[in-house]
Structures are given as C-alpha cells and as structure tokens.
Amino acid sequence: MSNPSILDQDRAPGSQSPTANEPSDSFGDILSQYEQSHSHKAEVGGKGLEGTVIAVSAESVFFDIGYKIEGTIPLAEFQAAGQTIKPGDKMPVSIKGRGPDGYYELSRLKVQRPKDWSSLEKAFADKVAILGVISAVVKGGVSVDVGVRAFMPASRSGAKDAAEMEKLVGQEIRCRIIKLDVADEDVVVDRRAVLEEEERSTKERRYTEIKEGETMQGKVRSLTDFGAFVDIGGVDALLHVADISWGRINKPADVLTVDQDVEVKVLKVDAAKRRISVGLKQLQPHPWELAGDKYKAGERVQGTVTRVADFGAFVELEKGIEGLIHLSEMSWSRKVRKPSDVVKPGDQVEAVILGVNPADRRIALGLKQALGDPWADAAKNFAAGTVVEAPVTSLTNFGAFVQVAEGVEGMIHIGDISAEKRLNHPQEALKVGQSVKAVVLEMDTEKRRLRLGMKQLVPTGLDEYIAEHKEGDIVTGRVVDVSASRARVELGEGIQATCRLSAAAAEPEEKPAEAKVDLSSLTSMLQSKWKGGQGSSPRNEPARASQIRSFRIVKLDPAAKKIELELA
Secondary structure, X not given: OOOOOHHHHHOOOOOOOOOOOOOOOOHHHHHHHHHHHOHHHHHHHXXXXXXXXXXXXXXEEEEEXXXXXXXXXXXXXXXXXOOOOOOOOEEEEEEEEEOOOOOEEEEOOOOOOOOOHHHHHHHHHHOOOEEEEEEEEEOOEEEEEOOOEEEEEHHHXXXXXXXXXXXXXXXXXXXXXEEEEOOOOEXXXXXXXXXXXXXXXXXXXXXXXXXXXXXXEEEEEEEOOOEEEEEOOOOEEEEEHHHOOOOOOOOHHHOOOOOOEEEEEEEEEEOOOOEEEEXXXXXXXXXXXXXXXXXXXXXXXXEEEEEEOOOEEEEEEEOOEEEEEEHHHOOOOOOOOOHHHOOOOOOEEEEEEEEEEOOOOEEEEEOHHHHOOHHHHHHHHOOOOOEEEEXXXXXXXXXXXXXXXXXXXXXXXXXXXXXXXXXXXXXXXXOOOOEEEEEXXXXXXXXXXXXXXXXXXXXXXXXXXXXXXXXXOEEEEEEEEEXXXXXXXXXXXXXXXXXXXXXXXXXXXXXXXXXXXXXXXXXXHHHHHHOXXXXXXXXXOOEOOOOEEEEEEEEEEOOOXXXXXXXX
16 A cells, blocks of 8 residues: 555545546645745745834734734733834734734744755754744644644644644744654644743743732632632732631632632732732721721620630631630639630620720620629629528638629638538538538628628527527526626527626626636526526626626627627
8 A cells, every 4th residue: 555645644634535537736736836825924934024003002012014904912012121112113023823803913023934944954953933834734733834844743733622723724833843854854843832931931021020019900710728829911829818808718719719800919029939929808908997996995796706715715806807705704603614615616796895906906805794794783682691502613722612693603611611510621511513501691792702601500509599588588697707898698508698887897807717617517507597587696796707697688689699788
C-alpha cells in the first residue's frame, strides 16, 4: 500500500478524496494555488502591518490596518509602558486573531514570519517566536503556514477542544519551532508554549502595576477553607477568610460563590514571591468607629455567643463587634465553675453593658445583671429571725454555705450548727446537698452577707423556762455576782437573768466568792422555792453573791433569749 500524499494529510476531516474520474492536478500545481490564495496573509506576516490610531476608548485603542474591519490593542498595554496614545499615531502591528466583538486583535510584538529555510533554522536555533497562519485542521492537529508548511499538534495549539481548534483556521498566530528537518522538509511548531510565556510575562508585569491600597474589580476563581482566590485582571490574589467580613464567619463558602464578581482592596503586593493579598471588609467602615456612640453602660443588648473560653464567653452584638461576659458576671450563684455550664456557642443571650472601651475595642457584658439582683429584696425576704429551709451548697473549715434563694447564699458558722456537741468540722453534722432548717441571725445587704444558725432552733432549758412563765411572776434564784446597779441571777441550770438593783439594795463584793456551789442541790432547792414565791431575804436587804432571793420577772424576750428581774 502506498503512503498517503501530503495533500491527503493536510485535508480537513470529512473532505472527500478525488475519484479516478476527477482531473488529477500535480502536487506542484496545488501548492502553487495554495500559495497564491494565501499570498495576502503571507505578505502581512512578512512585511508586517502599519496601524493608524483612529480612536481611543476607556479600555481599547482602535487601529486602521487597511482592512474592512479595524483592529484593537488594550489601552492598558500603553499605560503600563508609560506611553500616551492619540488618534493619528502610527506604529507597526501584527494580527493575533479575531475577538468576540469581531475586531482584529493586534499585537505590537516584534516577530517576523520566516521567508526561507535559513530563516527557519535561525529561528529554531534562537528559540524565538515566529508568525504563522493556520491553514487547515488535519489529523492530530492543524497545518500552519510559516513560509513553508508546518504541523502543530492539537495538544500544542492552545485550544481546549476540537470546536475551538476549528475557529483557529485562518488566524495568524505566534508559535515556536520545536522540530526542524530541512532534508525531509518536516517542521513542527508550538503555540501553547508561546501563550504560556506571554501569560507569565503579563502576570509579572501585573505584579509591578498593581499598587497597594487601590480598589479593583475581581472574580472569585476558587474557594478554600482559609480564603478565596480572586482573579484581578490576569493574576490571582488571596482573599483571606479574616478579610472577608468584619464579623466572624466559619468558611468563605458561607458568603462567597465561585465566579462571583467582587470589589476588593489591595492590601499587600509581593512581586518577588508573586503574591497579592486583597480584602473585602476593608471597603466597609469599621464597626468600632461608631461603637462609642452606639453602646452605653447600663443598656440591655442582645447577641449571639460565638465562642466560650475558660474565663468567659464572647458575644457578637453585630458584625465586627463582640463583647465579653466574664465568668464572674454570669450568675449570682457561686456554684458556676465554668462558662460552658451556663452558655454555649450559638446561644442567643440578653446582657447588660457594664463598660465600653472603643480604643481597646472591648465591651464588658453582664449576664446576671439582666436577670435582676436577687439581693435587692433580700433584706425584706430574710430579716433577722426568719426561718428558712435550704440545701447545703458547700462546706468549709469554718462553716457551711446554704442557698436560700437563687443567687443568695447564707453561711452557718460551725459554732451555730449544733448545741449538743462541739464540732471539729461541719462535715461531722452536714453534707453537701442536705436540706437544713436555720434561722436568720444577721443580714448585711451591702456586704451581701447572710448569717444563719441551726442550733438556735433547738429548744433549750431557757426556752422552756420563758415558755412556762410570764411577766410579773415571782421566782426564786441565786445571785451569781453583783455590780453597781445590776446583779446576775441564776434561776436554774443554764438559765440566767439580770436584775436591776436600787442603790440601797446593791452591795458589791470586795472580792469574788471562792466557794463552790453544788448546782444539783441548788437546782432542787430553787425548784422547791420559786413556786412558793418566797425568798430567804427581805426586799431591802442588799444583794450579795451566792444569796438565794425572790425576784419578780420584769421582761421576757424569747427572740433575744433574755430575762430581766427585780427584787421581790
């Protein structure tokens, strides 16, 4: 089988081979006809075109190149080179192709189309770009006229697919020779490498053109967990997640989408490392600029808990504004040990502003203040003498703490727990969680202290004595000691009272009595005498220690556990 002719190889897919009945032209005739049909394009590549500026828009410069359709060059190319362009200016140009708007896309690159094999050899040796015109789509690629016929593989054409490669037919391109065999007249060219070099060159130029602080239009190209890559005129810039919004966001995909058009501010340009950082939030006013006027101490605010730390919880009041609720401001109760016991991320909370510091960008919040101060009514609810029943919350060496209400704790001193025995530690009588009954002994709202007693609720001999007597009763007792106007009187075991003395009845002792008294015999004697109301001494006889006398009850105070007497 004979090898296919060059003409067959160069024919576009789908074309029909000539039949035996069709006239058969020689290869030389066909080649001559091809060269004549492409002579105009060959002339353009060889001699180049001179373009005349006819108009300048905000984006493009329009040239008259002698064709029915004008050509264009981006205005940015002249601005980057520091050139001023105006209608009437002339300059050499070459055609790159046709744009989507129908205009020829022009280039100012100084490339030439080789005229002979020696020129091709030199271009191959120097690895310089040359001009060529794509003449047809062939098997595996396209045929390119570079002064001679050359082949360009589809993978090196720069086209994405077959349809895009078809559109290249008839266009002038820049390419590089990657294989040259003069003997076999075999030339292979590469357009993709030239396009990639031009793209790199454009990017390098863009890194020097883009300035920090300027605002640019871009398109989101891709999203990651740490940010988004934005195309800003041919180069990618990183939009970090922290620079997307003044508020806290979990991931860029929550607020951005691929291909979204965005306006960004250039934050940093590192031309050496080819890195550009941009920001989205920097184009919006910082929320803290108005925070001092917007938020005032004492006001109630609502927000969302964003994160919880060991020392407190952060609450977002608005995008970019967070306040801190310290652990100590979360609850009036002492039982809160960590913030996570009260709130968790995502919770909606109401708080009171405790302080605002715009300079340091800090707002102190209080959660417990929004619930109301339980101590505000404590003085009314827990007055001295009030009996409460509440659980033990904690034990210490000196006593036990009892929660009498939400946010209000009272303390029972170890000496006020039991009247029966002396305790070394409260845990000998109490345990955490145990419900106990106690009486309020003292209330101090300023210091937020509530002192309670348990033993005070246990009946004693004094309580029983007071319950069995009334004011005016005549009783018998033993004088324990005497002062200028008062005497201390024992009415029974553990039962003592005070007696007011007149000047005549008072006879202070020179020294205290040393004689020991048998309390058991005294108690029996007193019990037999007080019911009869008879004493052993006349009323006007001076009172002396150890003297047994009759007394009249003047006052009984069950709450204070006091008895006042006078001589009968």
